[in-house]
Amino acid sequence: MRLRNLDQKFKGLLKQGLAPKELAFSISVAILIGIFPIYGSTTVLLAFLALRLKLNLPIMIAISYILTPVQIFLIIPFARVGEFLFGYESIGMDLESLQRAFSEGIVTALSQYSGRLVLAVGGWAIVSIPLSVVIYIILFQIFRAMRQIRKRDEVNMSSD
Numbered sequence: 001m002r003l004r005n006l007d008q009k010f011k012g013l014l015k016q017g018l019a020p021k022e023l024a025f026s027i028s029v030a031i032l033i034g035i036f037p038i039y040g041s042t043t044v045l046l047a048f049l050a051l052r053l054k055l056n057l058p059i060m061i062a063i064s065y066i067l068t069p070v071q072i073f074l075i076i077p078f079a080r081v082g083e084f085l086f087g088y089e090s091i092g093m094d095l096e097s098l099q100r101a102f103s104e105g106i107v108t109a110l111s112q113y114s115g116r117l118v119l120a121v122g123g124w125a126i127v128s129i130p131l132s133v134v135i136y137i138i139l140f141q142i143f144r145a146m147r148q149i150r151k152r153d154e155v156n157m158s159s160d
Contacts, residue, residue, distance in 0.1 A: 020143035022055065028136035029053075030060035032128050034067035037075045037120035040106055072098075075120055081127060082119030091116065 033045050042064045050057035076093060083090050093116055101109035110117065 018056065020140055020147050023059070023143050024136050024139035025053075026050070026055040026060050027063060027139055028132045029055060030063035031067065031135055032132035033060075034064040035071045035074050035124065035128060037071070037078045037124050038117060039072060039075070039102060039109075042071065074124075075117075078123035078127070079116045079120040081123030082116075082121070083123075085126060086119060086122060088119060 029049055030046060033042050033049065036042055036045065043061065046060045046064055047057060049055065050060050072095070075098060076095065079093060080090065082088070093113065098109070098113065101112050
């Protein structure tokens with residue numbers, strides 16, 4: 001009996017958020033959070049947002065995993081944007097030193113680079129939030145057009 005409920009909940013989760021508006025919002029939020037400059041935090045953030053906003057969690061997690069290399073690559077540029085915006089001097093931070101710090105553990109990385117990661121979050125917010133709004137608008141228009149084409153094709157098929 002409980003397995004059936006679990007199966008129904010899982011199927012509902014897969015079908016949830018498939019309207020053009022919801023799908024575009026799910027993808028744009030996944031992109032926004034998928035490039036969040038604190039490595040290892042995206043899955044928890046996405047799960048929270050998806051459940052809270054009733055978005056499509058499987059699509060969001062898949063996009064987040066695809067964006068992991070982009071997320072790592074963007075940590076330093078986001079930190080540089082944050083340094084520039086908030087008037088901090090640039091320090092010697094490169095991908096190799098970040099990888100070394102994260103390989104020693106997240107606590108080590110946070111203790112060495114916590115200030116720069118806060119600046120990276122600021123840079124991320126300034127750059128990514130407006131970008132995600134643009135992505136949402138574009139995706140919504142695409143998904144809405146695709147839905148209209150599909151409905152038109154269904155009407156044409158049923159009239160034949």
